[in-house]
Every structure is written in structure tokens, then in C-alpha cells.
Amino acid sequence: xxxxxxxxxxxxxxxxxxxxxxxxxxxxxxxxxxxxxxxxxxxxxxxxxxxxxxxxxxxxxxxxxxxxxxxxxxxxxxxxxxxxxxxxxxxxxxxxxxxxxxxxxxxxxxxxxxxxxxxxxxxxxxxxxxxx
Numbered sequence: 001x002x003x004x005x006x007x008x009x010x011x012x013x014x015x016x017x018x019x020x021x022x023x024x025x026x027x028x029x030x031x032x033x034x035x036x037x038x039x040x041x042x043x044x045x046x047x048x049x050x051x052x053x054x055x056x057x058x059x060x061x062x063x064x065x066x067x068x069x070x071x072x073x074x075x076x077x078x079x080x081x082x083x084x085x086x087x088x089x090x091x092x093x094x095x096x097x098x099x100x101x102x103x104x105x106x107x108x109x110x111x112x113x114x115x116x117x118x119x120x121x122x123x124x125x126x127x128x129x130x131x132x
Contacts (some may be wrong), residue, residue: 004082004089004117008048010071011079014041018048051094052081055112055127075101082117089117092130 006020026032034042043059050057051069070077078095092114099105112130115122124130 002084003049004084006045006049006052006079006081008052008077008079010074010077011048011051011069012041012044012071013039014044014048015071015074018045020045048079049081052079053083053092055094055110055131070096070098070107073103075103075105090123091115091117 003022005022007018008014009017021027034045036042047057047059047069057069076095076097078093080091080093082089082091084090092112094110094112096110097105097108099108110127112124112127113122114124114130124132
């Protein structure tokens, strides 16, 4: 598997919208590193990749009852990973929000989708199906 792009919004310490294009020449020449001071968001980038691909992280719980992933003071968060496997391209998306997408709203159940990147055809639109 090769990750093509990562897009995410309001994940942990990284408020707002972010995008990393791994097809950029800066990432093609082999090894690269995520660096920065404590709290800069290095692990949040890895969390966003895990959320986009698998709908969960090893270090934080994702559920309707816990609010460990979403940036404080925001009403929604999401992670989307476009990737390639054996010449086929897919996009996997995870998102969670609060009621009415307001920071004070009740946390809602997360949603996942997996689609063919080239045709846009949705292959899975429920958490269990996306996990499979």
C-alpha cells in the first residue's frame, strides 16, 4: 500500500484543515521525518492516518461517549486517506461531529466510507463494512 494524500480537520492539537500530498517530490526520495516541539502535532498526523484508514487509533479511544480525538472547542473532525494497492486507488474517510456541529453539542457516532478514487463508487458506507 502506498499513501497518496492525507486530509484531516480538527484532530487533536491540529485545529483547522490540513493536507499532505505524499506524491509531492519532497516525499518521493525515500525517508522523511516528522519533527517539532512537544505539542506541535506530529502524533496527530499519525492519528489522522490511522483514523482515515482504520477508524481508530492505538493511543486514543474513538466512540460516541469519549471526546479524545476532536480538537477542543470544535464541532467536527475528519480524516481522509487516498491510497493505492496493486495499481488500484481508493479513498477511505472517517468523520465524527457534535450535534448541530456545535462545540457544545452531544458527540455523535462516527461514520466511515471507502470508495474507489477513480470512479467515486462507494464500496462501503457503514463502519462494519468499511472495517472489512
